[in-house]
Amino acid sequence: MVPAALRFEPKLQRALVPTGPHDLGVEPGPGEGLVDQPQHAPYAELTRERAAEKLTRTDFSRSLLRHNRELYGYHRGGVPVEWRDAAGIKRDARARALDFRNGVRADGRPNNRFLVVRELKLQGLRVPHCNRRADLVCFVNGLPLVFIELKAVYRNIRAGFDDNLTDYLSEHSIPHAFHHNAFLVVSNGDRARFGSITSRWEHFVEWKRGEEKDQGRLDAQALLDGMLARDRLLDLVENFVLFDDSRPGGTRKIIARNLQVLGGNNAVASVVRQEELKRRFPSAARLVRREAAYERPLTAEEEVGFLCNPPHPDPLPQGGRERGGGLRPLPLRAETRGKGAVLVTLPLVERAPPDLARLGVFWHTQGSGKSYSMAFFAEKVRRVVPGNFTFVLMTDREGLDDQIFRTFVGCGVADKKTPRASSGKELVGALVQAIEATEDHLRGLGFDPARLDGVRGFARIQALRDGVEAACTSDEARRRFEILARQMFQEVEAAADRVYDFVWQSRAQPWIAVVTLPA
Numbered sequence: 001m002v003p004a005a006l007r008f009e010p011k012l013q014r015a016l017v018p019t020g021p022h023d024l025g026v027e028p029g030p031g032e033g034l035v036d037q038p039q040h041a042p043y044a045e046l047t048r049e050r051a052a053e054k055l056t057r058t059d060f061s062r063s064l065l066r067h068n069r070e071l072y073g074y075h076r077g078g079v080p081v082e083w084r085d086a087a088g089i090k091r092d093a094r095a096r097a098l099d100f101r102n103g104v105r106a107d108g109r110p111n112n113r114f115l116v117v118r119e120l121k122l123q124g125l126r127v128p129h130c131n132r133r134a135d136l137v138c139f140v141n142g143l144p145l146v147f148i149e150l151k152a153v154y155r156n157i158r159a160g161f162d163d164n165l166t167d168y169l170s171e172h173s174i175p176h177a178f179h180h181n182a183f184l185v186v187s188n189g190d191r192a193r194f195g196s197i198t199s200r201w202e203h204f205v206e207w208k209r210g211e212e213k214d215q216g217r218l219d220a221q222a223l224l225d226g227m228l229a230r231d232r233l234l235d236l237v238e239n240f241v242l243f244d245d246s247r248p249g250g251t252r253k254i255i256a257r258n259l260q261v262l263g264g265n266n267a268v269a270s271v272v273r274q275e276e277l278k279r280r281f282p283s284a285a286r287l288v289r290r291e292a293a294y295e296r297p298l299t300a301e302e303e304v305g306f307l308c309n310p311p312h313p314d315p316l317p318q319g320g321r322e323r324g325g326g327l328r329p330l331p332l333r334a335e336t337r338g339k340g341a342v343l344v345t346l347p348l349v350e351r352a353p354p355d356l357a358r359l360g361v362f363w364h365t366q367g368s369g370k371s372y373s374m375a376f377f378a379e380k381v382r383r384v385v386p387g388n389f390t391f392v393l394m395t396d397r398e399g400l401d402d403q404i405f406r407t408f409v410g411c412g413v414a415d416k417k418t419p420r421a422s423s424g425k426e427l428v429g430a431l432v433q434a435i436e437a438t439e440d441h442l443r444g445l446g447f448d449p450a451r452l453d454g455v456r457g458f459a460r461i462q463a464l465r466d467g468v469e470a471a472c473t474s475d476e477a478r479r480r481f482e483i484l485a486r487q488m489f490q491e492v493e494a495a496a497d498r499v500y501d502f503v504w505q506s507r508a509q510p511w512i513a514v515v516t517l518p519a
Contacts, residue, residue, distance in 0.1 A: 051079040051095035055143070055180075058125060064175040065251060068197060069243050071180050075143070076238060097141055100238045102231055114230060115139040122174045132167075132174050138228065144177060145237060146228065148185040157193060160186035161201050169197060182237045183255045185223065192220035194227065196253035207258045212266065226258070236261065239380040242372065246410025254411075256376055260369055263362045264376045270359040271385050277356050288352050293345045371407040378413055392427075 055074060059067070078094030085091055099111035117137045124130030138146035147168075149160040165184060168174050178197050185194045186204065195204035207223040208216040210232075227236065240256035256264070351357065362377075364370045378391050395401040401420070408414040419430035 046083055047081045047093060047095060050081045050083075051097070054079050054081075055097060058176050058179070060126065064169065064171070064178060065198060065253070067176075067179040068181060068253065069251070072182075072241060072243075075180070097143060098234065098237070100234045102234055112230070112234070113139075113141055122177050124172070124174050125176050127172050130173055132177075134168075134177070137177075138233075140233070143180045145180060145182040145233070146185060147178065147181055148187065151186070151188045153189045155188055157186050157188045157191055158201055160188070161204065182233075182241060183227075185227075187220045187223070189220060191218060192223040194223060194255065196255045198251070198253045199255075205257055209258065209262070212262050235265070239383065240264070240376055242375060242379075242411045244372075244407065244410045246406040254372055256372070257369060259364075260373045260376055264373060264380060267359055267362060267377050268380050268385065271381055273355070274357065274359065275385065275387065277353055281352055281356070286352050286356055288350050290348050290350065291345050292348055293343055295341050295343055298342055371404045372411075374404065375408055375411050375413045378408075 055071065075098055078096045080092070081095050082090060082092050103111050105111060115138075117139065118135070120134040120137050122132045122134060124132075134147060135150040136148035137144050138148070147165075149164045151157060151160045165186065169178060181197055183194050183196055184199075184204075185192060187193075191206070193204035193206055195201075206218050207226045208218065209222065210226040210229075227233065236256070240261055242254040244252045244254055362373065364373065374393065378389075381389055393401075393404060395404065405414075405418075405420060408418070409416055419426075419433060421427035421430050
């Protein structure tokens with residue numbers, strides 16, 4: 001029997017063998033060449049050994065959670081390795097132990113190897129005579145990512161948590177077996193729940209459906225099919241794990257719930273769809289203007305020469321409100337159409353494709369993790385969708401705004417310097433700062449922002465201020481946000497045509513909009 005920390009090292013080193021620029025292996029650092037290029041070939045074995053050593057090292061002065069957090073960073077971003085070539089020049093690279101795209105190598109072999117081990121014997125490191133037997137452990141490229149504890153079908157599945165997992169996770173047992181763990185599963189063959197290494201039992205939850213259209217189920221098969229399918233498992237590890245430092249009691253590891261995974265992936269798919277539409281429809285072809293006409297009878301006042309609803313000299317778009325709170329009428333063109341009737345013409349602006357700039361609505365119930373859903377969504381968009389994205393979150397009260405901000409900072413999705421706007425004027429300033437930062441980045445890459453499509457349009461972003469401030473005059477939360485969102489999206493579309501009106505709604509009414517800047 002050997003310590004669990006060493007059991008998967010041979011397979012891990014084989015997984016780290018580089019075969020090409022798009023295959024699993026060692027990636028170059030900035031400005032570096034691949035390790036498997038001819039001039040670097042003698043150092044490939046050295047980099048593999050150093051990467052494997054980092055992935056299998058146990059530091060007794062560090063907690064299980066600190067090990068898990070560091071190694072998760074290696075899983076997701078690669079293991080940093082360095083070496084010196086024959087000329088003595090220091091080279092940097094990152095060794096990938098997981099291929100999240102689940103591709104194949106040039107010789108047809110898959111980049112990832114999946115293995116489930118039953119009744120795995122584990123030996124303690126702090127206490128060598130502490131031996132445990134794991135029911136099921138799921139390995140990917142030799143990394144034990146999923147730990148499954150099984151109980152008899154007639155027993156409550158909580159016994160697997162109270163009697164087994166709690167013991168395994170203690171520092172005097174086999175905590176090193178969970179250094180690479182993505183999530184835990186406990187089941188009695190009929191029902192199953194999953195959680196993280198920091199989850200209390202009340203935070204272990206079911207997985208009810210594999211796709212949005214599926215009927216909800218509570219049986220163990222739904223969880224196994226939904227979470228352990230190869231592509232879904234890799235997606236969960238890459239995009240649906242967070243470490244939250246914002247809550248009292250220390251860091252918590254967060255695994256996305258069923259609705260967060262399905263809704264988040266649907267939202268990301270909508271972003272990809274919008275990117276395709278933007279490529280198909282140039283800026284000038286995204287809006288279609290037309291007129292709609294209808295007849296109505298003349299009123300008594302109109303009969304004597306007064307036309308109600310005269311056009312306002314400076315109307316707001318579609319039902320906007322004056323700062324004093326009164327409704328401004330829509331601009332109309334009217335002409336008398338025979339005795340006792342009037343023909344009214346309304347100017348309309350429509351999207352060329354109906355779903356342009358519309359991602360959808362992601363509904364939540366109270367306490368279902370809206371803040372984490374936003375964080376998962378933002379992180380996955382930035383990771384898998386090409387482009388430079390700015391996210392604007394709108395809430396209807398300061399307490400909710402503080403909560404979401406703390407969550408984003410605590411999970412590392414944003415930092416404390418991230419702009420927060422309490423008015424339309426501050427929002428415009430924050431957007432302008434983001435635009436200027438993007439332009440500076442483009443200049444640093446050798447591009448002229450003034451020549452890129454849409455960038456000059458951002459000079460008109462100041463028009464957003466009046467629309468946002470006017471929209472905030474309503475007192476009722478739902479109506480206020482409907483007006484605010486409409487005004488904001490119309491103004492920014494007119495300014496830059498770079499807005500996605502994706503909203504997150506619940507009773508608390510938090511909204512999120514995605515503003516994309518040129519890559």
